[in-house]
Amino acid sequence: MEHTIQLKGKERTDLTILSLIKSGLKDARHFQILYLGLFIIYGISFLRWDLAPWRIGLIITTVLVTQMLFVAWKGGSLSSWKSALITGLGLSILMRANEPMTLVLGAFLAIAIKFVITHQGKHIFNPANFGIVAVMLITGDAWVSPGQWGSSVVLVYFIGAAALMVLLKVGRIDTSLMFIATVFFLEYLRTIVYLGWDWDVLFHKFSSGSFLLFSFFMITDPVTTPKNFWARMIWACAIGVLSFILSQWFFIHTAPIYALVIISPLTVLFNHFMKGKTFQWV
Amino acid sequence: MGLNINKLKIEIMNRIIWLFSLLIMFSVGQKAIAFCGFYVAKAGATLFNNRSEVILVRDGERTVITMSNDFKGNVKDFAMVVPVPVVLQENQIRIANRNLFAKLDEYSGPRLVEYYDSNPCMPVFEYDMEEVSKSLFSNIPMAMNADMGSMELGVTIEAQYQIGEYDILILSAKESEGLKTWLIGNGYNIPATANEVLDPYIKSNMKFFVVKVNLEKSLEAGFDYLSPIQIEFNHDRFMLPIRLGMANANGAQDMVVYAFTRSGRIETTNYRTVKIPTDRNIPLFVEPRFGPFYKALFDKAYESEGKNAVFLEYAWNVSPSWGVKCDPCVGNPPIFNDFTEAGVNWIDQWGGSTVFFTRLHVRYTRDKFPQDLFFQVTPNQENFQGRYILSNPAEGDLSCDAGQNYLKDLEMKRKREIDELVSLTGWEDRYGSNYVLQYSNQIKNREKRNELLPVVNIDLPRGGGGLGIWIWLLFAGLITSAFYIAKRFRPVLA
Numbered sequence: 065m066e067h068t069i070q071l072k073g074k075e076r077t078d079l080t081i082l083s084l085i086k087s088g089l090k091d092a093r094h095f096q097i098l099y100l101g102l103f104i105i106y107g108i109s110f111l112r113w114d115l116a117p118w119r120i121g122l123i124i125t126t127v128l129v130t131q132m133l134f135v136a137w138k139g140g141s142l143s144s145w146k147s148a149l150i151t152g153l154g155l156s157i158l159m160r161a162n163e164p165m166t167l168v169l170g171a172f173l174a175i176a177i178k179f180v181i182t183h184q185g186k187h188i189f190n191p192a193n194f195g196i197v198a199v200m201l202i203t204g205d206a207w208v209s210p211g212q213w214g215s216s217v218v219l220v221y222f223i224g225a226a227a228l229m230v231l232l233k234v235g236r237i238d239t240s241l242m243f244i245a246t247v248f249f250l251e252y253l254r255t256i257v258y259l260g261w262d263w264d265v266l267f268h269k270f271s272s273g274s275f276l277l278f279s280f281f282m283i284t285d286p287v288t289t290p291k292n293f294w295a296r297m298i299w300a301c302a303i304g305v306l307s308f309i310l311s312q313w314f315f316i317h318t319a320p321i322y323a324l325v326i327i328s329p330l331t332v333l334f335n336h337f338m339k340g341k342t343f344q345w346v
Numbered sequence: 347m348g349l350n351i352n353k354l355k356i357e358i359m360n361r362i363i364w365l366f367s368l369l370i371m372f373s374v375g376q377k378a379i380a381f382c383g384f385y386v387a388k389a390g391a392t393l394f395n396n397r398s399e400v401i402l403v404r405d406g407e408r409t410v411i412t413m414s415n416d417f418k419g420n421v422k423d424f425a426m427v428v429p430v431p432v433v434l435q436e437n438q439i440r441i442a443n444r445n446l447f448a449k450l451d452e453y454s455g456p457r458l459v460e461y462y463d464s465n466p467c468m469p470v471f472e473y474d475m476e477e478v479s480k481s482l483f484s485n486i487p488m489a490m491n492a493d494m495g496s497m498e499l500g501v502t503i504e505a506q507y508q509i510g511e512y513d514i515l516i517l518s519a520k521e522s523e524g525l526k527t528w529l530i531g532n533g534y535n536i537p538a539t540a541n542e543v544l545d546p547y548i549k550s551n552m553k554f555f556v557v558k559v560n561l562e563k564s565l566e567a568g569f570d571y572l573s574p575i576q577i578e579f580n581h582d583r584f585m586l587p588i589r590l591g592m593a594n595a596n597g598a599q600d601m602v603v604y605a606f607t608r609s610g611r612i613e614t615t616n617y618r619t620v621k622i623p624t625d626r627n628i629p630l631f632v633e634p635r636f637g638p639f640y641k642a643l644f645d646k647a648y649e650s651e652g653k654n655a656v657f658l659e660y661a662w663n664v665s666p667s668w669g670v671k672c673d674p675c676v677g678n679p680p681i682f683n684d685f686t687e688a689g690v691n692w693i694d695q696w697g698g699s700t701v702f703f704t705r706l707h708v709r710y711t712r713d714k715f716p717q718d719l720f721f722q723v724t725p726n727q728e729n730f731q732g733r734y735i736l737s738n739p740a741e742g743d744l745s746c747d748a749g750q751n752y753l754k755d756l757e758m759k760r761k762r763e764i765d766e767l768v769s770l771t772g773w774e775d776r777y778g779s780n781y782v783l784q785y786s787n788q789i790k791n792r793e794k795r796n797e798l799l800p801v802v803n804i805d806l807p808r809g810g811g812g813l814g815i816w817i818w819l820l821f822a823g824l825i826t827s828a829f830y831i832a833k834r835f836r837p838v839l840a
Contacts, residue, residue: 132828214618317615
């Protein structure tokens with residue numbers, strides 16, 4: 065008799081854990097947090113990034129505190145800490161600086177911009193993207209290391225598979241694919257057809273971890289991409305063309321993140337003229 | 347005479363195999379064919395066989411590239427071709443002092459440092475520190491030559507200069523076939539595979555900086571070496587065209603880059619830049635083998651990073667106004683004259699501005715480095731050096747209790763040193779047990795250990811270091827408070 069009760073009790077806990085997992089699966093942000101966290105661990109332990117853990121702590125503390133203070137001031141969902149944490153992890157992967165205060169400033173600006181520049185209640189700029197560009201331009205103390213991921217097939221698979229899980233959930237895989245296709249097409253024309261380099265030069269560019277991470281995790285933010293499918297296609301294409309131009313003729317190695325900041329405000333126009341469903345995280 | 351030429355041919359063919367280069371070198375094909383670039387003498391004289399050295403200065407769009415010229419052999423056989431983004435003017439090409447390379451190498455090379463443990467049984471503590479430094483590399487610059495005619499084949503001679511012992515042409519070409527034909531027509535033997543690499547450079551609007559030795563000038567000067575060539579230009583493209591040098595190269599080639607910037611470290615943007623393992627305690631017997639040790643360490647690091655990473659060997663703020671230039675110094679740090687020689691033009695003798703120095707070491711092959719090396723200047727001013735540490739044991743009577751503890755710890759420490767050595771170099775552990783147990787006969791009682799006695803701290807402080815647990819508590823506290831404030835005060839939105 066006792067035995068049965070114990071079993072029942074165990075079943076009950078199993079059910080609770082299962083239901084927790086089930087409810088966790090609903091929110092794509094949980095996946096993002098998990099994957100970005102794994103990327104950081106992979107970067108530090110296998111790619112030997114020069115990134116002290118306390119710096120990650122500093123960035124994440126700043127984004128969470130800033131987010132919560134803005135929520136206290138302007139209102140909003142308490143669960144928005146998840147979005148802020150994603151921003152913080154994204155910044156930890158990208159943003160490097162000499163001074164800790166530069167990191168704090170970047171993290172603060174990333175979150176603040178969400179509450180300061182909005183249109184119809186939605187923010188316009190991708191927070192991590194804005195934070196890093198702002199802090200690079202303002203302080204001159206921050207930088208991005210586009211070479212930090214290296215290029216490897218394992219990485220392509222790793223990032224690609226992780227991205228697929230998240231993007232199928234939020235329905236923004238189209239944006240990634242359009243962006244990659246645009247850049248690939250232009251790079252193919254330039255690198256292979258016109259300049260006459262071998263294919264491995266092109267593959268080397270496209271297996272860059274920084275490029276993949278940007279394609280799958282940065283431009284796919286469902287809040288700051290246009291709502292309408294065709295608008296998103298044009299939008300992703302525009303970012304692709306602009307980053308291609310910036311990298312090929314202006315030799316800006318971090319071209320995509322600048323292209324995204326420049327094109328982001330167009331989302332407002334697209335949303336005005338091309339209607340679509342407003343995205344909700346859960 | 348004929349014999350000599352044959353000898354020369356064999357000699358030169360050997361070099362083809364060893365060919366390195368960020369540049370390609372073509373030679374006049376009258377007799378001998380030499381495709382020699384930045385080539386360093388084989389093992390014995392230097393550590394890395396196919397090693398070239400480049401000094402880069404980058405300030406905004408201004409770029410100064412100084413290329414060491416380690417060609418050995420008859421100056422007649424020397425010629426080189428470097429793709430450059432613009433047509434260089436005469437005042438943008440200079441001859442640099444070859445001692446500069448040796449000086450920078452010596453200053454920034456990996457270093458072996460030595461510490462002495464103090465005797466815990468002696469009343470007075472002495473902390474003696476001495477440094478043992480080994481210059482790993484040496485330069486053996488030599489001489490060369492080539493001859494050139496001129497004719498039109500879609501190839502334009504944009505400029506023609508005579509600088510130092512060199513005759514220099516700046517060529518532009520419309521397509522690779524034309525350039526190839528022109529070069530062959532003018533007696534240059536170029537490798538068949540160079541064609542595929544020339545095309546992309548021509549289409550990227552690059553010009554070709556072609557150098558040979560002016561025999562008369564060379565004889566006048568009476569040198570038995572060739573001077574480094576320095577070129578300067580303004581362009582937003584910050585790269586080194588390594589692909590050209592791979593056209594006929596066999597195996598891996600090493601390149602050491604010394605860079606000066608105004609703001610901070612340089613790093614590659616299309617390959618990973620990682621730090622070489624540093625601050626490791628290694629056994630004393632490595633001292634006479636430091637050269638091979640570092641070479642093995644580099645080989646191992648190169649393998650374990652997937653053969654496609656660029657290694658940071660040194661980074662330091664070398665501004666005249668900055669205090670410590672190295673810790674410890676192996677060679678003299680560069681001074682004002684060296685900066686000027688390298689092409690740094692933004693400081694005056696009293697030094698108000700920053701000069702940051704970076705040393706990168708890359709070993710590349712065609713399959714792992716399909717793209718040229720692209721660089722960026724970062725604001726990163728963190729100092730770094732490749733440093734390996736020897737600890738000499740305490741001397742004298744160690745029979746007191748503290749001394750006995752010290753000896754037991756010494757065994758542990760030496761065991762760690764052996765493990766470190768094996769993991770860094772992949773060497774077999776041959777001397778290990780002798781080294782670990784060297785002082786075991788002085789240990790009287792293995793079982794007894796007096797834990798109350800202090801032990802001499804033989805671990806050296808390592809750079810960086812984390813912050814204490816309190817900083818994490820502070821982070822957690824801040825986050826919790828922010829959540830509380832948000833929950834308590836947030837306005838309810840309509």
